Amino acid sequence: MGQSERREGELPPGQRIQRGWPVTHYGPVPRFKPDRWEFRVFGATADGDKTCWNHEEFSALPYASVVADFHCVTKFSMLGIEWGGVATSTVVKLAPPAEDVTHVMVWAEYGFSSNLRIEDFLDDQSIFATHRGGEALTAEHGFPVRLVVPRLYAWKGPKWVRGVEYMTADRRGFWEERGYHNLGDPWREQRYSYQEEPGDGPEL
Ligand SMILES: Nc1nc2c(c(=O)[nH]1)N[C@H]1C(S)=C(S)[C@@H](COP(=O)(O)O)O[C@H]1N2
Numbered sequence: 024m025g026q027s028e029r030r031e032g033e034l035p036p037g038q039r040i041q042r043g044w045p046v047t048h049y050g051p052v053p054r055f056k057p058d059r060w061e062f063r064v065f066g067a068t069a070d071g072d073k074t075c076w077n078h079e080e081f082s083a084l085p086y087a088s089v090v091a092d093f094h095c096v097t098k099f100s101m102l103g104i105e106w107g108g109v110a111t112s113t114v115v116k117l118a119p120p121a122e123d124v125t126h127v128m129v130w131a132e133y134g135f136s137s138n139l140r141i142e143d144f145l146d147d148q149s150i151f152a153t154h155r156g157g158e159a160l161t162a163e164h165g166f167p168v169r170l171v172v173p174r175l176y177a178w179k180g181p182k183w184v185r186g187v188e189y190m191t192a193d194r195r196g197f198w199e200e201r202g203y204h205n206l207g208d209p210w211r212e213q214r215y216s217y218q219e220e221p222g223d224g225p226e227l
């Protein structure tokens with residue numbers, strides 16, 4: 024499947040600008056427990072081992088920032104958001120996947136998950152955000168860490184991330200099993216699974 028061109032500062036089809044920053048998620052906001060928190064990289068890793076960072080270690084990883092647009096499948100968009108945190112490429116460099124990894128599952132608190140093609144996960148705007156506009160995320164927006172993948176609809180970026188699973192085949196995440204499109208490219212308006220074409224995702 025091809026990729027759409029990124030169009031910074033433009034609205035994808037069917038989207039409207041949102042002022043302010045709504046809170047959108049399923050279920051309760053988890054409480055952050057610093058001594059029990061860890062960020063795990065597991066699955067098909069290059070050396071077969073898992074990598075685990077506690078909160079102090081994760082916070083010490085190289086800090087990056089990106090400015091990007093944010094498109095929610097419920098049709099609101101925010102343009103030019105500044106995110107700070109750990110680039111997905113940094114995680115992959117420090118905890119490399121096996122050569123045959125094609126997808127990742129990003130896991131969050133309460134078993135929430137989202138699947139991504141490795142190339143979307145590694146897009147140069149994809150970031151494990153800890154900050155927005157220089158300020159730490161609030162609990163309802165994903166503190167301490169959320170994924171942001173600006174080239175896809177925002178549900179592809181779990182809040183309250185706890186881990187990354189490297190996969191050698193695709194598997195659906197939480198919303199992708201519940202009616203949302205497996206790929207979620209806003210420029211192609213890939214909102215719902217009934218719009219999927221052969222090859223867009225695993226059998227439902
Ligand atoms: N853990 C978790 N992350 C999630 C969701 C969720 O239900 N659970 N919803 C997603 C959806 S649909 C959107 S639009 C964005 C919203 O992020 P915000 O609440 O910070 O605006 O979070 C995404 N991340």
Ligand SMILES: [Mo]
Pocket residue numbers: 047095096097177178
């Ligand atoms: Mo959303």
